[in-house]
Amino acid sequence: MMKIEYTGAMDPRLCKAVLGETIPKLAEADPDVIYLDADLMNCIGTAKWAAAHPDRAINCGIAEANMVGVACGLASAGFKPIVHTFGPFASRRCYDQLFLSGGYARNSITVIGTDPGVTATMNGGTHMPFEDVALYRAIPGSTVIDATDPNMLESVLRQCVDRPGVKYIRVGRKQYATVYAPGSETPIGKAVTLREGSDAVIFAAGIMVHEAMQAAQALEAEGISAAVVDLFTIKPLDAEAVVSWAQKTGAVVVAENHNRNGGLYDAVTQVLSEECPVPCRCVAVEDEFGEVGPQGYLQKRFGLTAEHIAQQTCAVLERKK
Amino acid sequence: MDEINVKKLRSFAVRIRMGTLEAIHSLGSGHLGGSLSIADVLAVLYGREMKVDPKNPGWPERDKLVCSKGHAGPAVYSTLANLGFIPYEELKTLNRPGTRLPSHCDRNKTPGVDMTTGSLGQGTSLAAGMALGDRLRGYSSRTFLIVGDGESNEGQVWEAFSFAAAKKLSNLVVLLDWNKRQLDGYTDDVLPMGDYVAKFNAFGFDTVKVDGNNVEELAKALERTRQGGDKPYAIILDTVKGAGIPEVAETVMNHSYTVDDDRFRRYMAGLEAQLQELEG
Known part of the structure; x- marks a missing residue:
């Protein structure tokens, strides 16, 4: 079942609560599921369950490279590890381990990187990965997901457990706008059309889906019909949906909470340059480092807003003419 | 203590060196020094200590070897x-196009290789995860982890050792190949690592140091690790990089080593003489 339930309202469930409930649930349903964390259990509400289940939850301390290696060793013995830490430490801090002990050695693990991009807010630039998607995309056979809302998070996490390869889910711990109804299944690798449109298509992922929906509403008031497509699975990309929407509209905007290098924009334009070259515009971080501040400020600072998406849509429509 | 058949183990070590030499000679050069230094420990592990089944290399309850110094692949393959x-x-x-025997160990290519290694340091955490997995499954299996002394420059090694001690992984046996040399020369010149026994003890290991090219000492030290307990084991192997072939051992820069036909004939003759002496 999948039901789109977007009103623009914030979801009552925080994503960290979803992680805190879903990880234990998955472990209870499957004895091979094992959860590893690097001293951030209290950040996603798993600490209490972990303390009661020391054989199912392993706190590795602040040693991410080792945590990934241990997870891969467990995977080689048939376990299905779910690994969590903050996004930067779940990607660049342990990249060689993810790449070799995980990908190359064919040890399948699921990694959750919390607080990607501007959702790192008050932890600032050191904790603000705008490059995690690029790194994970470069691992052969990987799956890369930028979760859209808490209901999708639950669905994709469940799907990742038995999926082969290195799987990465990036998601903020705090509030997201509801896009999908509770209990919705969002199959990995399938784009979801959230809004039909004929003039342009906005491909978005993660927190930018909400911004894209707001932008499309604003554009409608100006007589511009923009489709919104949720490309939460950045890899493997739903190339068919990307090409089909590019053909239908002839103008593409991509919105992502990531550096424009190596993320969703690169993934989409790679497909379009070969299959359906059309005018494209990007709403992403323009090759900058992060900085500290509330999310609203940071979104404006880096141009990750509905207003910017609307502007870029108008710009791409100019090109289309 | 089980009877130790020293002659048999020494013969096995010689045969491991012969196969290593065959492999590296077939290509002309390779990681010879660090392969030869661990030939004796491999002989004792596979000749006496480990429960493995060549007909069923994926048997889940086998003992496992992680050769974290993955460049010693030729010695593992020979074993x-x-x-x-x-x-x-x-x-x-070895290293031919499409081979099952790449320079560095690959669990997906070679039957009997339990873990993929090559980026130094990573095998340590993998081995800790494997030992933890065996314990969670309730297996009596043990994981033997060969780490290079040069490799222990890597910080991940010490993260993994902290983890192993914290989780009381007494089914993990670390074999530190203290051959005192790394690619650029002597480890004491490149990055001195200090007193390994003191270091391992401080990290919470049950630690001993042995002559790592003496099969009898190795057998006794390994037998001790069967007793379980609540600490992981470390055996510091005092070895010679290039052990078993004097000319190689005497060459300081023997990490990667050329084995031409002339060297091959001479070295092989030396090993055959060793075998003759042992087996008659």
Whole structure:
């Protein structure tokens, strides 16, 4: 079942609560599921369950490279590890381990990187990965997901457990706008059309889906019909949906909470340059480092807003003419 | 203590060196020094200590070897070939296009290789995860982890050792190949690592140091690690990089080493003489 339930309202469930409930649930349903964390259990509400289940939850301390290696060793013995830490430490801090002990050695693990991009807010630039998607995309056979809302998070996490390869889910711990109804299944690798449109298509992922929906509403008031497509699975990309929407509209905007290098924009334009070259515009971080501040400020600072998406849509429509 | 058949183990070590030499000679050069230094410990592990089945290399309850210094692959392959995991003739395919025997160990390519290694340091955490997995499954299996002394420059090694001690992984045996040399020369000149026994003890290991090229000492030290307890084990192997072939051992820069036909004939003759002396 999948039901789109977007009103623009914030979801009552925080994503960290979803992680805190879903990880234990998955472990209870499957004895091979094992959860590893690097001293951030209290950040996603798993600490209490972990303390009661020391054989199912392993706190590795602040040693991410080792945590990934241990997870891969467990995977080689048939376990299905779910690994969590903050996004930067779940990607660049342990990249060689993810790449070799995980990908190359064919040890399948699921990694959750919390607080990607501007959702790192008050932890600032050191904790603000705008490059995690690029790194994970470069691992052969990987799956890369930028979760859209808490209901999708639950669905994709469940799907990742038995999926082969290195799987990465990036998601903020705090509030997201509801896009999908509770209990919705969002199959990995399938784009979801959230809004039909004929003039342009906005491909978005993660927190930018909400911004894209707001932008499309604003554009409608100006007589511009923009489709919104949720490309939460950045890899493997739903190339068919990307090409089909590019053909239908002839103008593409991509919105992502990531550096424009190596993320969703690169993934989409790679497909379009070969299959359906059309005018494209990007709403992403323009090759900058992060900085500290509330999310609203940071979104404006880096141009990750509905207003910017609307502007870029108008710009791409100019090109289309 | 089980009876230690020293002659048999020494013969096995010589045969491991012969196969290693065959493999590296077939290509002309390779990681010879660090392969030779661990030939004796491989002989004792596979000749006496480990429960493995060449007919069923993926048997879940087997003991596992992680050769974290993955460049010693040729010595591991020779060991496996001597035991029948792979045909002996296959040793000559080392690093050839499409080979099952790449320079660095690959669990997806070679029957009997339990873990993929090569980026130094990573095998340590993998081995800790494997030992933890065996314990969670309730297996009596043990994981043997060979780490290079140069490799221990890597910080991940010490993260993994902290983890192993914290989780009381007494089914993990770390074998530190203290051959005192790394690619650029002596470890004491490149990055001195200090007193390994003191270091391992401080990290919470049950630690001993042995002559790592003496099969009898190795057998006794390994037998001690069967007793379980609540600490992981470390055995510091005082070895010679290039052990078993004097000319190689005497060459300081023997990490990667050329084995031309002349060297091959001479070295092989030396090893055959060792074998003759042991086996008559």
